[in-house]
Amino acid sequence: MSRSGKFIKAFISMFRSITCLKSFITVKLFIVLVLLLVSSRLTAQQSVEKWGMFEVVLKGSEAGNPYIGTTLSAVFHNGEKTYRTEGFYDGKGIYKIRFMPDLEGVWSYSIESNKSELNNQKGSFTCTASSGKNHGKVRVRNTYHFEYADGTPFYPFGTTIYEWPYQDATTKKQTLESLRKSPFNKARVLAIPPYKERYLNGPLKLTDFPFMGSSKADWDFSRFNPAYFKNLDSCIAHLQDLGIEADLILFRPYDKGKWGFDTMDEETNIRYLKYMIARYGAFRNIWWSLANENSFIKHLTDEDWDRLFQVIVKNDPHEHLRSIHNADRIYDYNKPWITHVSLQYYNAAKAQWGTPLLKDIYRKPVVHDEINYEGNIASRWGRISGEELTFRFWNAYIGGGYATHGESYVESPWISNGGRLTGTSPARINFLRKIVESGPQEGLEAIDHFYETNMAGKQGDFYLVYFGKEKLKEWPFILPKRGVTAGASYRAEIIDTWNMTIKPVKDVFELQPMKGDNYRFIDKNKKSIKLPGRPYMALRIRKVGGAEETSKEMKHELE
C-alpha cells in the first residue's frame, strides 16, 4: 500500500495481455476487468514484457479540474536507463501513468505530483523478454528504412482508415477482420474524426468528443473526455494485436471551425498534445503523425508546427517516429525532429525516380502516405484504378521507399470507415509485399538511381526490374556494373505484377563487361529474356554463382 494509505491505489497491468486477446469482445471484458481491479485498490508489483505497456493506476481527488490543476509524472529507472514520462487524468478520480520498458530486468519508478496523495509513490516491476509478435517499436534503420527495436526489418505497407474508431461496433469488428487478412502493417487513423453529417445525427451520432461537452456551444477545452479516449485506446490496442503500426494523426483540418477542433489556440493544442503523448506514448505501435494535410489548418504556420513538434520531442520518452502529412504546403522534412517523410504527392509515385529524388533531398525514409485512392467517387483523388494504384506502389518500392493504400468506392468507403476491402489493389500489394520480403533484409535500394531508374535491390546480388507501363517483348540481360563481377551468373523470374504470377526463366545468365559501355555488364551470349508485351511486368534476378569478388565500385555516380 502507498504511504499516504488513503485514496491511493496503484494498479499495474501488462497491456501486452491485450495483444493476446483474440476478439473485440474479449478486449471489452478485459477493460471491465481492469476497472474492477482498480476499484479493488490493489497495489501489485508485477511484470511486463519488454516493449509491453506498464501502467500505474492511482486514485486521487476529483476536486477542481485535475486536467489542468494536477501535475503527475514518473521517473523509471533500470541500470543505465532513466526515462521520465507524464501521467494523465482518466476521469472519476483515476490517474494513470503508462510506460513502455525497453530493457529486461527490474525497473524502479518514483512518482511526482503537486498533489500529496499522488506524490512520492515508488514501486518497481520486472521486465521480461518479449514474446510472440512483439518486436518492439519501429525506428529508422540505415537512413532510408525501418526496423523494429529488436532489429527485425519493418517494411511499411500502409493503409488508410481515417474514421474507423468512430464507427459502429459491427463495422469496427469487420475492419479488424479485413485488416487481419490484408497485407497492411500500418494504418493511418485520425485521433479526432472529421465534421460530418453522419456524426451529428442518426445511428452514428457521436456522444463522446475529445473534450467535455456535446457541441461547439459547450466544449470545455480545459477538460478531456476519458470515454472518448478509452475507445481510441482499444482501437490502438487492437491494431497492435494485429501487428499493425498505428500512424496516429493528432491534428486535422476537417471541421473548418464547425466543431472547432481545428481552430483551437496554441495553449489548447499543446495541452491536447501532451495528453495524447501521456496516453498513447507507451503503445509500442504508435507513430506520431502530427497532422493530416497540415497546411489546410490555415491559422497554423510552419513555425507553429515546429513548436508543436518540440512538445513531442520533449514529452515522449519512447521516441516514437514523428512526421507530418502535407496538403498544399510541404513541411520541411529536413528538420531534425522529423524521422521520416510522410508525403502527400501523387505525382512523385508516377515514376520510379520520384522516390530516390525525395530520398536524396531529405536523407530519411520516404513513405508516400497518400498517392490517390482506388475508387469511383467524384473527387479525382479518389477515383484511380487498382492498376494505377498498384503501379504507383511498385514505383515507390522500386525507388527504395514505401507507400500507403486507400480505397474510396462509393459503395465501400474504406478510407473513411474501414469495413470491407473491395478493391483490386490489396491482393497485388500483398503480392508485392511478399516479393519485397524475398529481397535483401536491409530493404530495397535503387541500384544505380541516377540512370537505371527501374531497378532496385542489392548491387550484385538481387535485382527487381520493374517495367511499369512499358509493354516490352524482350529484355536484354544487362545489369549495372556496380557490385557485379565478370563471370558471375544469375537466374531470373518473370513477374506479372497485376496477374500475380512468377515464372522462372530457364536460362542462366553469365555476365561480362559490355563493350563500349563503361557502366554495364551483359550476358556473355547476349541473351534476352522474352516478355509478353503487357504492362506491369517485372523481373526478379538473383545471383546464383560466379566469382565471389565484386568489382570495385565506381567512384561516384555523377562522374
Added chain:
Amino acid sequence: MSRSGKFIKAFISMFRSITCLKSFITVKLFIVLVLLLVSSRLTAQQSVEKWGMFEVVLKGSEAGNPYIGTTLSAVFHNGEKTYRTEGFYDGKGIYKIRFMPDLEGVWSYSIESNKSELNNQKGSFTCTASSGKNHGKVRVRNTYHFEYADGTPFYPFGTTIYEWPYQDATTKKQTLESLRKSPFNKARVLAIPPYKERYLNGPLKLTDFPFMGSSKADWDFSRFNPAYFKNLDSCIAHLQDLGIEADLILFRPYDKGKWGFDTMDEETNIRYLKYMIARYGAFRNIWWSLANENSFIKHLTDEDWDRLFQVIVKNDPHEHLRSIHNADRIYDYNKPWITHVSLQYYNAAKAQWGTPLLKDIYRKPVVHDEINYEGNIASRWGRISGEELTFRFWNAYIGGGYATHGESYVESPWISNGGRLTGTSPARINFLRKIVESGPQEGLEAIDHFYETNMAGKQGDFYLVYFGKEKLKEWPFILPKRGVTAGASYRAEIIDTWNMTIKPVKDVFELQPMKGDNYRFIDKNKKSIKLPGRPYMALRIRKVGGAEETSKEMKHELE
C-alpha cells in the same frame, strides 16, 4: 588629390563602358586605357550609370603582404541607402574598391584602412540613369521566377562553358561570338579551372593561377595572383556586354588535391571567397555559385558550406543570387541564404512534374543546372541526344522552372572550352525561349500541377500543353477549370518543338463545364485538335474572348 598627397591616387571608372564595347579587342584597349589613367594618378569625381561599376583605384604600399596585412573598405551613401564594401589588392601597390550603385543621384563614399596612406579618403560621384541593355542585377521575383532590378522579367536559358576563361584568345573570341548568336543568357563558368593535362603542357599551359606560384610545390596561398583575376575580370565583363549572367562557380572538386585548390583549409577558403566578392560583387551580372558538385569536395561538410555562405551574405552588399550545385549529396536549398535551386538531378527533368515537386519542396526558383549534356563522349552524362536534351528543357519550363544547356561532343567540347556550338539543341532552345517569352510576363506556372502535369501558363488566359514523347493523333479541347469561365473562347496553335514550326488551328473553341467532371471545361461541341502522331508536339492556347469574369478558383487542389 588625396590628403596624404603621396603614392595615393583615386581612379574612378565607369565599367559600364565595357558593356558598350563591341569586341574583344576594344575591351583590351579599354584595359590599357584604365592602366594609363591609373598611372596618371588622377582622382576624378565622375559619374557612373545605375548598376554600372564604380571603381576607386588607390596607390599604396607594396611592402609586406598587402593581401593579408592591409584592410580596406568603403562606405557608400546616397539618401537612405548605405552600403559597405570591401576593397582588394590588385598587385604592384594598386588597391581597388568596386561598387555597383543602385540609386540615381549623388553617392558619397568614405574609405577605411589600417594603412594611413589609404585611410580616410572621401569622395563622391553621380549615378545616372541606366541605359541600353542594362536592367540591373537579377533577383528573385514572385517566389519562383526572376527579374532584373528594373522589373524586367528574366527567364534563364543557361549554358555551360566551365573552362572558357582559360582557353586561347581565338577560342575565347569564338565562344563570345557563339554566345552572341545563341539563345543563352546565363553561363556557368569556373573561377578556377580543373586540373587537366592540357593546362600543364603545350599551347594552353597555364602560367597564371589564382595564387602566386607556378605549381603545387610553391603556391603561396596567402597571395592572390592579380594577372589571373584580370583575365577573369575581362571574361565576366564580356558576358555582361552580351547580356549574359555569369553564374560564377567559386569552388570545384576538379583537381583532387593535385593542385590543391580543392583541398584548401577554411582560412584560405574564406580569404579567397572574400577576395572574389570584393573583386566581382560590383559586376551586375554575377550570380554566386558557391560550388560545382560540392559534395565531391570530400573534406567539406554541409556545415562548412553553411559557413562559407555566411561569408557571402556578410560581405556582398549587392546581394547577388546565391546557390550551390550538388553532386551525390544535395545541399538543403531550404536554407534561408539560398536564393534559388541550382540542381544537378537529371531525372527530375524527365517528366513535367519533377520541377513542380522541387518548387513545392523548396518554394524558390528551380534552375536545372545540369540535366546531362548533348554529345557523344563515353561518359553517360555527356551523350544524350539533342532530342532528349530539348525534351528535358521543355519539361523544366512546363513545370515552371528553368534549365541549363551543355554540349559535350568529342570533336567540340563546348561545356569545357566553349568555342563552337555544334549540337542540335541550341536552335530548339532558342525556339522554346521565344515561346516562353510570348507567355505571361510573370513566367510560366503549372496550371493544375498535381493533376494536369503537362500544362503551364496562366490560368484562364494562356496555356502551353506539352506532349513530350507521346504520339497523339488528336487532343480533345479540355482545360482545367481554374480561371476559366463558361463561354470563354480560345484559339490554339500546334507547335512542333523539334521541327520548330507553329501552325494556327482554324477553329475557335468555346468552353463550358464538363459533365460528370468537377475539374474541367470542354469545348461546347466537343471539338478536338488533330495532331500528327509524332513526339515532341505542343499546343499554345490563348483566350480570345468570352465572359470576362473568371470562375471562382477551386479552394484547394488536394481536396
